[in-house]
Amino acid sequence: MIRVTNLGLAIDGKTILHDISARIPPQGLTAVIGPNGAGKSSLLYCLSGLTRPTSGQVSIDGADITAARTTDRARMLALLPQVTPALPRLTVADLVAFGRWPHHRGRPNDTDRRIVAQAIRDLDLDDLLDRRLDTLSGGQRQRAFIAMNHAQSTPWMLLDEPLSALDPRYASDIMARLVELSRPGTGRAIVVVMHDLAMAVRHADWVICLKAGRLFRSGPPSETLTGAGLSALFDTPIHVEHLRGRPVVIID
Amino acid sequence: MRGWTAAGLALGVLVAASLGIGAGDLSGADGGQLFLASRMPRTAAALLAGAGLALAGAVVQMAVQNRLVEPGLTGTPESAMAGLLAVTLIAPGTPLLGRMIVASVAALAGTAGFLLLARHIPREDPILLPLVGLVYGGILGSAVTWVGWTTDLMQLLSSWQLGEFSGVLQGRYELLWLIAGLAALLYAIADRITMLSLGEDRARSLGLDYRGTLLSGLVVVAVIVAAVVVTVGVLPFVGLIVPNLVSRWRGDNLRANLPMIAAAGGGAVLASDVLGRVIRWPYEIPAGTIFAVAGAVLFLWLLYAPGKAPRRHG
Numbered sequence: 001m002i003r004v005t006n007l008g009l010a011i012d013g014k015t016i017l018h019d020i021s022a023r024i025p026p027q028g029l030t031a032v033i034g035p036n037g038a039g040k041s042s043l044l045y046c047l048s049g050l051t052r053p054t055s056g057q058v059s060i061d062g063a064d065i066t067a068a069r070t071t072d073r074a075r076m077l078a079l080l081p082q083v084t085p086a087l088p089r090l091t092v093a094d095l096v097a098f099g100r101w102p103h104h105r106g107r108p109n110d111t112d113r114r115i116v117a118q119a120i121r122d123l124d125l126d127d128l129l130d131r132r133l134d135t136l137s138g139g140q141r142q143r144a145f146i147a148m149n150h151a152q153s154t155p156w157m158l159l160d161e162p163l164s165a166l167d168p169r170y171a172s173d174i175m176a177r178l179v180e181l182s183r184p185g186t187g188r189a190i191v192v193v194m195h196d197l198a199m200a201v202r203h204a205d206w207v208i209c210l211k212a213g214r215l216f217r218s219g220p221p222s223e224t225l226t227g228a229g230l231s232a233l234f235d236t237p238i239h240v241e242h243l244r245g246r247p248v249v250i251i252d
Numbered sequence: 253m254r255g256w257t258a259a260g261l262a263l264g265v266l267v268a269a270s271l272g273i274g275a276g277d278l279s280g281a282d283g284g285q286l287f288l289a290s291r292m293p294r295t296a297a298a299l300l301a302g303a304g305l306a307l308a309g310a311v312v313q314m315a316v317q318n319r320l321v322e323p324g325l326t327g328t329p330e331s332a333m334a335g336l337l338a339v340t341l342i343a344p345g346t347p348l349l350g351r352m353i354v355a356s357v358a359a360l361a362g363t364a365g366f367l368l369l370a371r372h373i374p375r376e377d378p379i380l381l382p383l384v385g386l387v388y389g390g391i392l393g394s395a396v397t398w399v400g401w402t403t404d405l406m407q408l409l410s411s412w413q414l415g416e417f418s419g420v421l422q423g424r425y426e427l428l429w430l431i432a433g434l435a436a437l438l439y440a441i442a443d444r445i446t447m448l449s450l451g452e453d454r455a456r457s458l459g460l461d462y463r464g465t466l467l468s469g470l471v472v473v474a475v476i477v478a479a480v481v482v483t484v485g486v487l488p489f490v491g492l493i494v495p496n497l498v499s500r501w502r503g504d505n506l507r508a509n510l511p512m513i514a515a516a517g518g519g520a521v522l523a524s525d526v527l528g529r530v531i532r533w534p535y536e537i538p539a540g541t542i543f544a545v546a547g548a549v550l551f552l553w554l555l556y557a558p559g560k561a562p563r564r565h566g
Binding site for chain 2: 045050071078081084085089098132
């Protein structure tokens with residue numbers, strides 16, 4: 001379980017996050033949603049330990065993340081940052097192999113190689129092994145980065161807007177894979193910052209709603225992803241209806 | 253493997269040419285002496301300087317995640333010169349090794365200054381960073397020139413500002429062998445340097461000591477550049493062109509490509525030096541000048557040539 005207690009973050013005197021207390025269950029997929037500038041990515045980075053909060057605590061499975069050693073942290077959680085413009089010309093095989101770095105620190109053994117091979121299979125990257133990142137489509141690239149995180153074999157995976165800039169086909173493909181990777185029994189929970197409410201409604205098991213740097217609401221989708229809740233969160237009329245047994249989001 | 257055979261052959265031909273070509277006559281009475289005291293050192297110096305600068309370029313490019321940057325565009329050689337000038341003025345009797353250390357520390361400080369500056373440069377347009385580096389290096393260079401001018405040290409300064417190998421003799425270039433050691437060190441930390449190119453967030457989330465790795469990389473760059481500036485002078489563009497050519501061809505995995513980057517850098521500089529000896533026989537054109545001319549053409553190609561078609565697997 002991730003437990004956030006009275007978390008605050010200020011950068012250059014500007015308050016980004018204010019007194020956030022929440023918990024994230026240790027299985028399934030948690031969506032972090034909210035309007036632009038609500039502090040979603042900042043919260044994710046505080047969870048990851050890469051950003052040190054100004055106040056409050058983040059404890060992951062009972063350990064204080066800010067006090068964790070770099071290597072221990074990298075064995076506890078994998079982070080997928082937003083897409084960067086400059087990508088190295090690394091092959092998919094090389095990239096995924098770097099996922100094992102926190103475990104072998106430069107000396108991979110057979111177990112590491114086996115896990116890398118498995119991660120490549122799990123994300124259907126066999127045909128792209130020798131391709132360089134800069135020659136891949138957006139969806140393929142995201143799959144490669146997720147495979148790297150998968151190979152990192154951490155109980156937690158944090159993703160910052162992995163669906164942005166993907167067309168619906170790739171977005172739903174990536175989302176389905178994330179659901180697969182966080183299925184009960186995999187020993188892994190996934191936290192995703194996302195804008196796509198339709199995806200959140202479809203796939204999230206738990207939801208954190210942020211608004212203007214504060215926790216607006218958190219809980220299971222039945223309590224958080226309601227028409228009234230989303231309308232208040234985004235200050236715009238939003239309805240959640242059911243179509244063929246599935247919830248759908250309608251924005252007025 | 254074919255690439256390696258071709259590279260090895262080309263390098264062998266260049267070395268033979270460099271050893272054989274020169275104003276002096278090797279078959280004369282002092283031929284053996286000439287060979288050992290001048291031709292050999294000169295050939296080794298060109299190979300080492302070229303290899304070092306190419307590796308330094310690759311490290312800088314990965315560190316700032318920008319392919320258009322090289323040590324000559326981060327104020328590194330200018331800072332090294334500032335250090336050398338300071339030593340010459342304050343403690344003129346300092347031995348070469350001492351001057352080299354001061355130059356390295358100054359180069360490191362100057363490069364770190366550029367990195368601090370780079371943190372504030374937006375990354376969307378990759379051309380912005382090298383332009384800022386150009387201005388930064390220009391400002392440092394003007395300051396160095398001003399000091400050199402007012403202290404009557406312009407002649408010394410000009411020996412650092414244009415890389416050429418005609419003055420390389422046994423006993424005056426050995427510092428460059430440091431580069432061989434630094435290349436080995438770089439090989440040992442090659443994976444970490446490659447991880448820098450994934451960006452700070454990804455590298456740190458993989459458990460990399462980002463700052464420590466960055467610092468190690470910059471120390472290697474600073475020492476290489478200082479060694480080259482002290483012994484043969486600045487060779488612009490080597491660190492830009494060579495890593496870019498190798499990266500285009502073989503990608504960015506530093507561990508896999510380090511030998512090729514070093515070989516290509518050494519070969520390119522040696523080729524420039526051999527050409528410079530031949531074009532206006534028996535006079536010489538500095539290798540730095542030859543490389544800059546050839547490099548400008550290659551650079552335009554790098555900027556405008558379409559990316560390599562993806563290789564299909566299996």
